[in-house]
Amino acid sequence: MINTTTRSVVVIVVPTLVVIILAVISITYFFLRGRKRKDHFETMDEMGDMESLQFNFDVIRAATCDFSDANKAGKGGFGPVYKGKLSNGQEIAVKRLSKNSRQGDLEFKNEVVLVDKLQHRNLVRLLGFCLEGNERLLVYEFVPNRSLDHYIFDPKKIANLDWESRYKIIKGIARGLLYLHEDSRLWIIQRDLEAANVLLDIEMNAKISDFGMARMCVLDQTEGSTNRIVGTYGYMASEYAMLGQFSIKSDVFSFGVLMLEIVSGQKITSFHEGENKEYLLSYVSVYINYQTPVLC
Structure with a gap:
């Protein structure tokens, strides 16, 4: 049977612990919320400092004929x-982020x-941006021959x-x-190299695009890690896709996959040999192991 002293201790300690826990949760919540808001405003402030790159929304709307189909x-x-097309005749490409875009303000910045x-x-x-x-x-130079995947x-x-x-x-x-x-x-580190993110100009010169997911490395930094895996599966190195570890080697892996697609004319994730559907890397590795020519 619980004596009076024990009951008194429980009555005092339990509510106190509950209050402390709630206080810690509240402080943590508001701290994280405040930091997120701070990051957001810092992002917008940094964007605001780049006045020479800012476009007026009405200018872009007029240039795209009110974003017509x-x-x-x-x-x-x-x-x-x-x-x-701007009023001076310059052709542009306008990337308009949708509300459900995979890019947020931080990726935009x-x-x-x-x-x-x-x-x-x-x-x-x-060429510039509008916020x-x-x-x-995002306003880019217009690259007339579209992206590599179309070819x-x-x-x-x-x-x-x-x-x-x-x-x-x-x-x-x-x-x-x-x-x-x-x-x-x-x-x-680009982190999102794929056929859709390589554009071709009038002379079929390749231009890498889409840097929203790119990472900047500090001096002597050769790799990094993230909890947010972005990019296209099939182009991702295994250590990045499974563990979130990336480096310039991750881009080199993506480049190798892309080069294989260019040579074969086949998608990495949906290669067809007759009626059979295979993973292109697996298909090619068999020929490499047996040191025989790849039939594409």
């Missing part, structure tokens, strides 16, 4: 892309800040893409990656 050039996980500091003929050039109300718009996965188009053209595209992607990894002022 006739001007829609494509659509990705972030939202639609529109072709536009990331793409603006990084691409603004990167200048290379094999990277898509950022008004709920609108998040290599179309049986008719890839038939007209000779080996010299394919080699030129592969070399352009390699040069762009080398610049990101070694030659730029920043060390960048």
